[in-house]
Structures are given as structure tokens and as C-alpha cells.
Amino acid sequence: MTEQDEYFMKRAIALAAEGMQSNAGGPFGAVVVKDGEIIAEGYNQVTSTNDPTAHAEVVAIRKACKTLNNFELTDCTIYTSCEPCPMCLGAIYWTRPKMVFFGCNREDAAAIDFDDQFIYDEIEKDIDGRQIKFVQLARKEALTVFRDWDAKQDKTAY
Ligand SMILES: [Zn+2]
Numbered sequence: 001m002t003e004q005d006e007y008f009m010k011r012a013i014a015l016a017a018e019g020m021q022s023n024a025g026g027p028f029g030a031v032v033v034k035d036g037e038i039i040a041e042g043y044n045q046v047t048s049t050n051d052p053t054a055h056a057e058v059v060a061i062r063k064a065c066k067t068l069n070n071f072e073l074t075d076c077t078i079y080t081s082c083e084p085c086p087m088c089l090g091a092i093y094w095t096r097p098k099m100v101f102f103g104c105n106r107e108d109a110a111a112i113d114f115d116d117q118f119i120y121d122e123i124e125k126d127i128d129g130r131q132i133k134f135v136q137l138a139r140k141e142a143l144t145v146f147r148d149w150d151a152k153q154d155k156t157a158y
Contacts, residue, residue, distance in 0.1 A: 019043025
């Protein structure tokens, strides 16, 4: 960890405060850095945009990908004011950054009623044991699209 890392984390924390104070959403901020420069910033906008996926990390990732015109954030570092929730963790893995710094941890978030533990618990469960009912339907028909994708010659793999 360098002074530069601390600088970027402080920016993520400032964004968390900014978003909260402007009533954009919860107290979370994130920045994406490439080659020592911030290429995207975000704060939580769930309640102001009625978008439950508008977490700080997702907002910043979407902007960064747009800026880089790429669906991956190779060689980027993400600084987030709090340990990513399971959704953002997934988004981060899909974008393949090289590193993630986080400020608060999931226990800190749970202490102010942002508890992600139930999602971690749900992931561990069998589908039949989950709180939200998941039912498999029309697998045969759905698989035809997968077969077409598998055979598609001009696809962009990712
Ligand atoms: Zn999240």
C-alpha cells in the first residue's frame, strides 16, 4: 500500500459522504484507477434512482468500462469505501481488475443495518432451501440458444 493508494481510498470515502449527504443513497463510494489516475467515480444511488443495482462499485465499474470502451477493467484497481457486497463482488470478478482496496468491512456495514450475510448464506444453500423460490422451467428450449452460441462463429468471447 502506498500514499497514492491512501489518496484514492480517501476519494472513495469522500464520495461515500457526498452521496449520503445529497440523499443519492447509502454511504458508499468507489473509484476505479488505471495507470495512477482515476478513470471513474461512483457513489450509491439506489434510493434516488430506484435502481437496486446502483451500488457505488457497480456505478463506478459501468462508467470505467464506458470510458475504456471495454467490458473488462484489466490493469485497473478499485478502491471502495466498504467491502463489496456479493453482487458487487460478482461484478468485480466479471470485470477482472488486478486489485481491490476496501475501507470498512462487512461487519462494519452490518452494524449500521447493511447486512449482506443472508445473501452469503443463501448462496451456500440448495436451491430448494432458499428464501426466494427458484424453479427450473423449459431447459430443453433454453438449451437451444446455448447450442447456437457454442457454434456461433462471430461471437465475442469473454
Ligand atoms: Zn454492492
